[in-house]
Amino acid sequence: MEGGFFSGQLLIAMPGISDPRFERALILVCAHDREHAMGLTLNNPVEGLTVPDLLEKLEIKSTILLPPDLVMVGGPVQQERGFVLHTTDYHGEFSLDVGGGVALTATREVLEAMASHNGHPSRSLLALGYAGWGAGQLENEIKQNVWLTCEPDEALIFDHDYDRKWSRALAKLGVDPERLSSVAGRA
Template sequence: MSGDSAPFNLTHHFLIAMPGLDDEMFSKSVVFVCEHSERGALGLIINKPADMPLTALFHKIDLTLQRADLLEQPVFQGGPVQTERGFVLHEPVITGGPEAGESLYASTMTIPGGLEMTTSRDVLEALSIGSGPKRVLVTLGYAAWGEGQLETELGENSWLTTPADHAIIFDTPADQRYDRALGLLGLQSWMISQQVGHA
């Protein structure tokens, strides 16, 4: 036995930025981690609306959004990587028939914990005709960490972590998601100073 601890996996967790993290994109951000392995991590910032409603995004790609429940929803800044590309975080669409359990869409990552992240246009086409996943969050861009990078940032007290709560992603106003995510840890933003961990 080498004594090494098993690698921890933050898939389906929130990363909550500590006050000392003053990067423009990540300051006061809540990141939903879609994938975390020894090769690195991929996530979507869920609380930074871009200056664009979903209707405008659909217009840009020659679709009309037919879902009344989504008309007022903003597109989010998902992170600094591939900011021209759309990423759709959504609940799985349950299908019957022989392919039950498979995603309906061409390019979907199944996230353990009950969500999917789709990058193919077909999910937007489904929304444009009034169907598609019931609850969605659409981002432009994503956040990525290389091998060991997220672990280093955690060691530097840049992030707090907690298992993700779907209600915060889909049902909580964007400007309340940071405080709600902290609340999962029993914290409020005034309790965490910029000096935490820097004795």
């Protein structure tokens, strides 16, 4: 956490979160400053939509055999808009460095790179929509124990074990999900 902001950190939803869209969510905070925060959910696949399917719908021709990676629901805001989290071996003109060797790009250019031999990122995750917070909102939610935070790693961001990402992130903190309570206290 740099300067009191959570860019580059993972948010782990606590049990009892009041918004069911974020139940057991694992979110990478991509941008955070005084005015807003923005992140992508890493463990909520769009039912039946793969990256090759989406690229075909967008009329992006692939010159390589793309794995059938699932597209994520990045969050409830602007779900018609696509975002790609990727390793920094690809960096486009409008890529945003998230930290830890990960960048975010929201242009057609990154989709074309993903579908080609040259210049594609070694690992990527495509999401539709994003999670957003207004000024001070994310900080308040963290103070109210809505979210735990932890350092990301490539496996939590990019692997395909979506059902276990949440519990694996908790384990990284030494927390057993079976022992979590939806009731928070204050000392």
